[in-house]
Amino acid sequence: MIVTRFAPSPTGYLHIGGARTALFCWLLARHSGGKMLLRIEDTDQKRNTPTATAQVINDLLWLGIDWDEGPDPADPSKSIGEHGPYLQSQRRDIYDEYLKKLLDAGRAYYCIDTPEEIQVLRQKAQDEKKTFLYPRPGRFPDAEEVAKARAEGRSVTVRFAMPDEDIVVSDVVRGEVKFSIDEISDFIIQKSDGFPTYHFACVVDDELMKVTHVIRGQEHLMNTPGHVALQRALGFRTPTYAHMSVTVSEGGGKLSKRERAKTLLKAIKGQADADLDAIAAAGSLSRDELDSFIAGKISPDQPNISAMAEFLQVHLPEINVIDFFQNGYIPEAMVNFVALLGWSPGDNREIMPVAELIEAFDLNRLNKTNSLFDRQKLASFNTEHLRMVEPDKLLGHFKSYLKVNDSPAADADDATLAQMLKISEGARTLAQIEEKCAFLFADEIEFDPKAVQKVLQKPNAAELLAETRAALAEMESWDEGAIHEAIEQLCAKNEVGMGKIAQPIRVAITGSTISPGIADSLALLGKEKTLKRIDDTLSFLSQSDKS
RNA sequence: GGCCCCGUCGUCUAGCCAGGUCUAGGACACAGGGUUUUCAUCCCUGCAACACGGGUUCGAAUCCCGUCGGGGUCACCA
Numbered sequence: 001m002i003v004t005r006f007a008p009s010p011t012g013y014l015h016i017g018g019a020r021t022a023l024f025c026w027l028l029a030r031h032s033g034g035k036m037l038l039r040i041e042d043t044d045q046k047r048n049t050p051t052a053t054a055q056v057i058n059d060l061l062w063l064g065i066d067w068d069e070g071p072d073p074a075d076p077s078k079s080i081g082e083h084g085p086y087l088q089s090q091r092r093d094i095y096d097e098y099l100k101k102l103l104d105a106g107r108a109y110y111c112i113d114t115p116e117e118i119q120v121l122r123q124k125a126q127d128e129k130k131t132f133l134y135p136r137p138g139r140f141p142d143a144e145e146v147a148k149a150r151a152e153g154r155s156v157t158v159r160f161a162m163p164d165e166d167i168v169v170s171d172v173v174r175g176e177v178k179f180s181i182d183e184i185s186d187f188i189i190q191k192s193d194g195f196p197t198y199h200f201a202c203v204v205d206d207e208l209m210k211v212t213h214v215i216r217g218q219e220h221l222m223n224t225p226g227h228v229a230l231q232r233a234l235g236f237r238t239p240t241y242a243h244m245s246v247t248v249s250e251g252g253g254k255l256s257k258r259e260r261a262k263t264l265l266k267a268i269k270g271q272a273d274a275d276l277d278a279i280a281a282a283g284s285l286s287r288d289e290l291d292s293f294i295a296g297k298i299s300p301d302q303p304n305i306s307a308m309a310e311f312l313q314v315h316l317p318e319i320n321v322i323d324f325f326q327n328g329y330i331p332e333a334m335v336n337f338v339a340l341l342g343w344s345p346g347d348n349r350e351i352m353p354v355a356e357l358i359e360a361f362d363l364n365r366l367n368k369t370n371s372l373f374d375r376q377k378l379a380s381f382n383t384e385h386l387r388m389v390e391p392d393k394l395l396g397h398f399k400s401y402l403k404v405n406d407s408p409a410a411d412a413d414d415a416t417l418a419q420m421l422k423i424s425e426g427a428r429t430l431a432q433i434e435e436k437c438a439f440l441f442a443d444e445i446e447f448d449p450k451a452v453q454k455v456l457q458k459p460n461a462a463e464l465l466a467e468t469r470a471a472l473a474e475m476e477s478w479d480e481g482a483i484h485e486a487i488e489q490l491c492a493k494n495e496v497g498m499g500k501i502a503q504p505i506r507v508a509i510t511g512s513t514i515s516p517g518i519a520d521s522l523a524l525l526g527k528e529k530t531l532k533r534i535d536d537t538l539s540f541l542s543q544s545d546k547s
Numbered sequence: 548g549g550c551c552c553c554g555u556c557g558u559c560u561a562g563c564c565a566g567g568u569c570u571a572g573g574a575c576a577c578a579g580g581g582u583u584u585u586c587a588u589c590c591c592u593g594c595a596a597c598a599c600g601g602g603u604u605c606g607a608a609u610c611c612c613g614u615c616g617g618g619g620u621c622a623c624c625a
Contacts, residue, residue, distance in 0.1 A: 009625045044624060115623070122621095129548050132621070157623055174552070175564095183550055183621095191623040198625045222551060222620045245553080246618070337559095340574095344560060348573045367560080370618055374558050377575040383588080426588030436586075455585090487584085502584035514586045 002034030010052035038070030155192035282311035328431030
């Protein structure tokens, strides 16, 4: 049975690259009827954010990615599955046990050099333009020396003694990759704080959790020979590896969260008259913190960055899956689009629902080339999926979108919301739908001067609008069909096109030239409000005539 | 810089492993046209690529070598 695992380090929101890795693991598991596992790699005490595990879980669930073993979504401190716990910070006894085996067998040894001493060696290697290899001592420090070093306050780590042989890594996407032993240093497997490093914890856990397929980013390829050597020393299996290509961003380089900070920084610097105190306040930063951000010394947390961007009204590139959620993308589109970054079904299919993705998925079809994340194509996918998703599900997406954005539309009833969705067919994002229908929830209409000039201040426009008002006022049933019919009759009677009647109404009820179909818009607005807004517009027009 | 990976339209990709069916297919974007009560949507048409140089072969996008270009990695981060 195939067992895959997604093993994020909980440092913040799940970003799009992590989502892609998780998705490929999940697709393989679901395609093959195997298992998907979620493991939290929280062995670095300095970097873990307390809430990050919950965030990662939320983001995965939003995408529709679930797991058979791992933290319980309802309560991440509990586990589902028989190989837990799935938080590495809770597995230290296990790592210690295997570490001892290695130490006893002479396959690992204590290292009592300070980081500073090692830095000197590293610098020397760099000056000589050689790969840095930690010089393994002829005799390993014994217990007494280790105790003495500790007493002196030196940091003590444990290193793995690499075997004296070249290693060939067999990879599903890269083929066989050879590594010379002269290039791989004895690496640290236990840090001075007693925690295992990633390399060690991951090898132990993959064995114990019976993981068969390791799918991860290409950035891990260079680590793999070390992992393989570790597996051999411990008598473990070597899982099947698949090192995926990397998703790069427009600027080149890995798609990373730093990009949002960079964009924000550019925006702040671009505004000569920026009110720095206000910006700092918006981002819940002190003025000093903001200054050091501008000086490039620190980088604020993602939510603070988002808050400042909103304050400045600058659009930040979406990097984290939550960014896409907040900007009105739906998970079906995200999953489909991301799956096609580095994978394809081989025929010309592109727009596919998840079930089809699962059915078609094949690890052997991952490609080797890095790909650029094209937001325009994503938008196009979103348009398609907005059309394809079942109405009930879409309504659910829409409601959570409105809620997270504190939209005035969030309080509307389901029937209204469903209708908004229906009449906004063709929109690219939920944000566009919200915007297009915002007039329904406005207390006061603000006229766009251009729209007024272009449609209302035309000969006969006011007269036609008044006549339309009268006709609408007489209507008994107020629904799309009836309204449409009434407007058509007006057109025929006055011998004008649809635009001559519809546009003035549109401007009257929305203040702009943009809205869903006019009859749909009026039906949803309601008769009373429609008439009121037309009246207001008419009096606005007669006033501006006089002045 | 050392090591590793990669190189097909602007972008995502199919084709490469099993050389001819490739005057290189699809999608997004772009340009032009059409439908439409606005914005979108939708429909049609067009533009556009085998990084370069050597081999091997009757024949190369496909196999080999080199050059150039891009990316990754060189942590007590994962």
